[in-house]
Amino acid sequence: MRAARLIKMVLLLQSRPTMTAAELARELEVSERTVTRDAQALSEAGVPVYADRGRSGGYRLVGGYRTRLTGLARHEAEALFLSGLPSALREMGLDDAASAARLKVSAALLPSVRDASRTVAQRFHLDAPGWYQEPVTPDLLPAVAEAVWDDRTVRARYRRPSGEVERELSPYGLVLKAGVWYLCARAGGDFRVYRIDRFTSVAVSPERFVRDEDFDLPGFWADRAAQFARSLLRAEVTLRLSEAGRRTLPHAVDRAAADEALAGAADPDQDGLCTVVLRVESEEVAFAQLLTLGPEVEVLAPASLRERFAGTAERLRDLYR
Secondary structure: OHHHHHHHHHHHHHHOOOEOHHHHHHHHOOOHHHHHHHHHHHHHOOOOEEEEOOOOOEEEEHHHOOOOOOOOOHHHHHHHOOOOOHHHHHHHOOHHHHHHHHHHHHHHOOHHHOOHHHHHHHHOOOOOOOOOOOOOOOOOHHHHHHHHHHOEEEEEEEEEOOEEEEEEEEEEEEEEEOOEEEEEEEEOOEEEEEEHHHEEEEEEEEEEOOOOOOOOHHHHHHHHHHHHHHHHOOEEEEEEEOHHHHHHHHHHOOHHHHHHHHHOOOOOOOOOOEEEEEEEOOHHHHHHHHHHHHHHEEEEEOHHHHHHHHHHHHHHHHHHO
């Protein structure tokens, strides 16, 4: 932890001409006494940290000192931010750039923290694909990734249920969701989402588009994901839930739909049961999901779903009689 704090202190002093002990303490979330000790440790390690005394004094680096991140190219620096996703880097064709960047950063670190990449790899790993599916890398992903990094327009053919369409796109960002790659791109004046594995051809243009600097990829994706989840919930079922059923419902169905249903629930009756209206994808999906609640849920409507639960309950009774 101290080694990371020392590196952050050097980077802070590189970014500003002078910082007071109080400012450094606030940024580093330590006491001013710890800042003094850290500055002394940096000085002993050969980092020229100088302390100006007096009311307007503070800490600064002498002689324009910079950390030795020599030769780090832009694409290498960008890849470094994704270095915790080795499989994603490999699929986008950036594993060589990330490897080179990690070596350069390691060479610039203090000897005491040069094993950071190894210790982190021993403790953290992100497995992006979902269970029970074999991840497949789309053939056109490297070309799309290249266009995203370089802000180059692409002309792509995209497979839809009604047939293929051709679009000219400004590719803004890539998202890896449960092992599936998506492209967030501007088509005309609108931002849209495309599954990479549905592209049948991608031609990267030498022309660059002007990126909207206000575009927020995580925020955009969160909004679209929420809209998509809501769009799937086209049916409603009416349920009577026990207290245990109310606790379990958010774990069995769409959490947002469950929260909405429970928020609008009537007060429990004398038996502790309350009635809710739940939005679901379909009766078929609702049957599979609500069956996990067992006797903690009673389906009131629609009648067809209630009859299906009644039939299943009779079969279970006969089976376990």
